Amino acid sequence: MKAVKIDRYGGPEEIYVTDVENPTPADQEVLIKVKAAAINPLDWHVLRGTPYFMRALTGVFKPNEKFQTLGADVAGVVEQVGEQVTELKIGDAVFGDIFNFGYGALAEYICVPEEALVLKPENINFEEAAGVPVAALTAYHGINRFGKIKPGSEVLINGASGGVGTFAVQLAKYYGANVTGVCSNRNIDLVKDCGAEDVLDYTEQDVRSQDRKYDLIFDAVGNLSLSDYKNLLTKNGNCAVIGFGGMTHLIGAGLFGGRHIKMVDFKANQQDLQFIADLMESRDLSTVVDRTYSLNQTAEAITYLETSRARGKVIIKIQ
Structure with a gap:
């Protein structure tokens, strides 16, 4: 599968897309075929390793393994479920904030704990859903x-x-x-x-x-x-x-x-995310999507977001 990778701190020029091994879900995880992910300021902070106190989490001299693939917002379809998964099933369209559950949404597939996800409302597309969580x-x-x-x-x-x-x-x-x-x-x-x-x-x-x-x-x-x-x-x-x-x-x-x-600081949870999903379904809340990029254009997307000129969300659409 394809995934966005960084090996060292720096600017968007450090980003590359490469082939990596497909992941396998643990007992309480699901395997998601990623349809879309969002770029957040968090991603460029991880990329640049700034502010420096962040490196206590992401890696002192270079990004540690967890943070070598960017992306906290994910939307996609469940393709495989772990043995202890009880709520989700194969074929479910889901989305979530995975920063505290593994990170790395900018990839074609990702394994995520069930507790990080909620069902995507049918009346919003994957790009809109990906822009929601963070x-x-x-x-x-x-x-x-x-x-x-x-x-x-x-x-x-x-x-x-x-x-x-x-x-x-x-x-x-x-x-x-x-x-x-x-x-x-x-x-x-x-x-x-x-x-x-x-x-x-x-x-x-x-x-x-x-x-x-x-x-x-x-x-x-x-x-x-x-x-x-x-x-x-x-x-x-x-x-x-x-x-x-x-x-x-x-x-x-x-x-x-x-x-x-x-x-404002928080740990993403299903209860809050479900409340937001309900507001999206009722159209009391909508995602403003500014620009959509491909996985291969991730560096360009982060460059644009860093200009602070984005109107709403910048989305990576994964084919």
Whole structure:
């Protein structure tokens, strides 16, 4: 089978596609024929080995075996099941976040524990399903689990047109919030279509100059400072920061008594993923797919994602 591989840290030029041995599922695993996978910022961080503290997990001097094939989001069809698999069967269309269950979705086949997967709704395709897990679960935990928004809450989403941001706008709207999105001029209509009532064009408007206060700031960019958060939040407001940029903010979180700012972190689980799948099936949530690449174009896909210009998700379609 074909798989995307890296042998050392570096840029997209280190990525290559090669033949590897087909995997065999363990007792609690299923073998998936991969139909599509998504590229996430996580993948370029693994590729580059940055920030450096990540290497305690991925390998100090070069990627360890687990991280030599990129990809956390997977969607595909079950081709074989282990002896102790009880819920899934051959032929089931499934998707999931496999970062904590093996990683390596950018391959034609992969073995995944049953607990990492849920059934794909019939009314969405594999590309849409592949774009869901990491981004939608990140948005869900920031908006609902930490943000605890309710109908009428004022929510600011910084980076509203990206992979996580488009899901965050939709989820905030689903919970009845009044949503303000921040993006560039070319993405205003997209963010409005996702459900934002107001959209700020950061090329023309400085979000920090507003007098408006928010109950939740969902920062998918990380370019706002702690003092910006303080000025923009209501007295009991919260701020959810996405990605490794949020770690620097946490150092100064004493500004908020250590309670109101959090870097969104979670371990994927079936319950949360099934909730997201149900929203996808009811069309309360949709994947915005920007571009689709082939497995052989993975380096090109990561190069594009690193520009921070992607509108929604970047997908690898595996023939």
